[in-house]
Amino acid sequence: MTAVRSLLRFWPDIRRKLHVYLTIIALTFAANAISLLVPALMGRIVDGPIAEQDLSALWLPIAAVLGIGVVEAVALWGRRMIAAKVVSQWEITWRARIYDRLQYLSIGVHGSWESGQLLSRAINDMTQLRRFFAFGAPFIVSTPFVIVTGIIVLTVMEPAFGLIAVLMAIPMLAGVIVFNARYQRESRASQDTMGVISTQVEESVQGIRVIKAFGRAPWVTERFEAISAHLRAIEVRKAYLDSWMWAGTMTLPRLAMAAVIAVGSWGVLAGWTTVGTVIAGVTLVMVLRIPVEMLGFLLSDAIMSVTAAARYWEVMDTAFDITDADGGIDDAPPSRAFTGVLEFDDVAFGFPDTDLLTLRGVSLRVAPGETLALVGATGSGKTALASLVPRLYDVSSGAIRIDGTDIRELPLNELRRLVSVSFEEPILFSATVADNVRMGSPGAGEAEVWEALEIARAADFVRALPAGLDTEVGEQGLSLSGGQRQRLALARAVIGRPRLLVLDDPLSAVDVDTEERVQRALREVLHASTTLIIAHRPSTTALADRVAVLDDGRIVATGTHEELLRTSRTYRDLMGASAPEEVRR
Numbered sequence: 105m106t107a108v109r110s111l112l113r114f115w116p117d118i119r120r121k122l123h124v125y126l127t128i129i130a131l132t133f134a135a136n137a138i139s140l141l142v143p144a145l146m147g148r149i150v151d152g153p154i155a156e157q158d159l160s161a162l163w164l165p166i167a168a169v170l171g172i173g174v175v176e177a178v179a180l181w182g183r184r185m186i187a188a189k190v191v192s193q194w195e196i197t198w199r200a201r202i203y204d205r206l207q208y209l210s211i212g213v214h215g216s217w218e219s220g221q222l223l224s225r226a227i228n229d230m231t232q233l234r235r236f237f238a239f240g241a242p243f244i245v246s247t248p249f250v251i252v253t254g255i256i257v258l259t260v261m262e263p264a265f266g267l268i269a270v271l272m273a274i275p276m277l278a279g280v281i282v283f284n285a286r287y288q289r290e291s292r293a294s295q296d297t298m299g300v301i302s303t304q305v306e307e308s309v310q311g312i313r314v315i316k317a318f319g320r321a322p323w324v325t326e327r328f329e330a331i332s333a334h335l336r337a338i339e340v341r342k343a344y345l346d347s348w349m350w351a352g353t354m355t356l357p358r359l360a361m362a363a364v365i366a367v368g369s370w371g372v373l374a375g376w377t378t379v380g381t382v383i384a385g386v387t388l389v390m391v392l393r394i395p396v397e398m399l400g401f402l403l404s405d406a407i408m409s410v411t412a413a414a415r416y417w418e419v420m421d422t423a424f425d426i427t428d429a430d431g432g433i434d435d436a437p438p439s440r441a442f443t444g445v446l447e448f449d450d451v452a453f454g455f456p457d458t459d460l461l462t463l464r465g466v467s468l469r470v471a472p473g474e475t476l477a478l479v480g481a482t483g484s485g486k487t488a489l490a491s492l493v494p495r496l497y498d499v500s501s502g503a504i505r506i507d508g509t510d511i512r513e514l515p516l517n518e519l520r521r522l523v524s525v526s527f528e529e530p531i532l533f534s535a536t537v538a539d540n541v542r543m544g545s546p547g548a549g550e551a552e553v554w555e556a557l558e559i560a561r562a563a564d565f566v567r568a569l570p571a572g573l574d575t576e577v578g579e580q581g582l583s584l585s586g587g588q589r590q591r592l593a594l595a596r597a598v599i600g601r602p603r604l605l606v607l608d609d610p611l612s613a614v615d616v617d618t619e620e621r622v623q624r625a626l627r628e629v630l631h632a633s634t635t636l637i638i639a640h641r642p643s644t645t646a647l648a649d650r651v652a653v654l655d656d657g658r659i660v661a662t663g664t665h666e667e668l669l670r671t672s673r674t675y676r677d678l679m680g681a682s683a684p685e686e687v688r689r
């Protein structure tokens with residue numbers, strides 16, 4: 105019952121269209137149940153017009169059989185037409201909800217899920233649920249009623265035939281109970297493994313250049329084949345269970361048919377039933393054979409749908425851990441004016457999947473319009489500290505304040521309008537150059553886009569693209585070079601002239617000449633923004649008014665570039681012996 109509850113949780117959506125869905129179920133029942141009248145008519149034809157050799161009396165029952173066929177066809181057509189429109193809208197709604205949920209879950213939550221698992225939930229599981237609610241659910245609801253109605257009709261025709269049908273139903277019910285428990289486990293394992301396969305395919309497509317560069321195609325193929333073999337083993341077990349269920353649902357009706365023929369023949373010879381009744385009984389068992397045999401497929405489909413629903417609700421039930429102060433997330437909070445004072449007050453932070461602290465006791469103050477460079481060895485916590493400003497993660501203790509207000513008290517989307525970020529690994533989307541840049545300032549005009557591109561020294565190569573600003577950059581921008589992607593990401597960060605700017609080594613993939621030209625342009629922008637810039641090269645720290653040195657998650661020194669070269673051995677080691685000469689250049 106716990107498993108079925110995951111399907112019942114869709115009730116609020118179903119209830120809004122309940123009258124339509126009940127119509128779908130009614131049409132499904134009508135299309136299946138009306139065919140039960142045909143055997144009764146055949147029995148009357150045999151015992152009536154044929155036995156009495158009255159051909160004129162055949163026209164009415166034949167016309168009735170024809171009418172039943174027409175009604176059945178119309179009911180099936182109507183069910184399909186209505187179900188397609190309603191259920192496809194549910195699929196769109198549920199897929200949109202899970203997509204929307206993923207946008208609001210924190211980076212930490214995303215890190216705990218494999219991307220393939222999320223993809224399979226948003227795509228495969230939603231398709232499974234659409235098929236179930238369009239076909240499986242109406243038939244699961246109506247089929248038992250059809251079978252019960254058929255048994256009642258058999259009993260009315262001849263009580264002995266009804267008893268045979270009941271005896272057939274008992275072992276089938278027991279088989280269903282056993283099948284349900286085992287098939288549900290295998291179904292969950294299968295769908296989870298499909299998520300793993302999706303992850304493997306996605307990783308191999310995104311990393312194809314690395315795979316080819318290192319000649320590791322055989323290795324990734326071997327990994328994929330191992331996972332596929334695991335999926336195959338699960339699917340074989342599912343097929344084994346299916347085969348037993350199908351064998352049972354196909355064998356029992358045939359045994360019932362043989363029993364009806366045997367008992368009916370004895371009854372005709374003994375004189376307590378008629379040939380027409382026997383023919384009607386055998387025909388009715390044949391008609392009932394179709395819904396009984398469908399039960400195996402319907403149960404398999406229902407169990408896979410229960411699993412799909414459970415996987416859907418696992419995502420939907422994941423709590424938002426980074427929210428506004430009231431626990432929600434306001435999509436359009438009112439904007440306020442900020443001067444841009446950024447303060448770190450005794451900040452400590454550890455990633456969600458570990459108890460170790462990456463940052464400890466970090467205290468800094470960045471004045472409005474000031475640029476602070478953050479330097480440190482690999483793993484010292486620079487990127488982690490930068491990620492805390494737009495609340496990609498929340499501090500473990502301490503506070504980060506803007507103009508004296510704890511950022512956890514600011515509406516999340518207001519904070520992210522204030523803070524613009526450019527990461528070392530630039531992420532571009534399958535959209536035009538203009539659309540990618542405008543993500544930093546929705547609604548920006550073409551002139552503002554070109555201005556941002558000029559600052560990032562990306563305007564020249566964008567003009568050379570086939571369609572300029574309207575050029576599609578492709579998935580993740582892989583049609584561009586690493587330096588071009590970084591400059592587009594930098595243009596996206598500066599287009600809105602944000603109050604606070606966080607730059608995570610934004611020029612690591614460009615050449616020295618381009619870096620120098622970008623730096624000159626950035627100096628014109630940075631004076632208007634409070635800027636935190638992660639730096640690995642002296643030329644980048646030269647942009648900053650001050651430099652803070654991170655070592656093992658702690659701030660060990662602050663000062664100007666020149667001061668730290670004189671006073672901090674850690675800073676000198678990080679910058680290298682050529683630092684003074686590089687800055688002078």
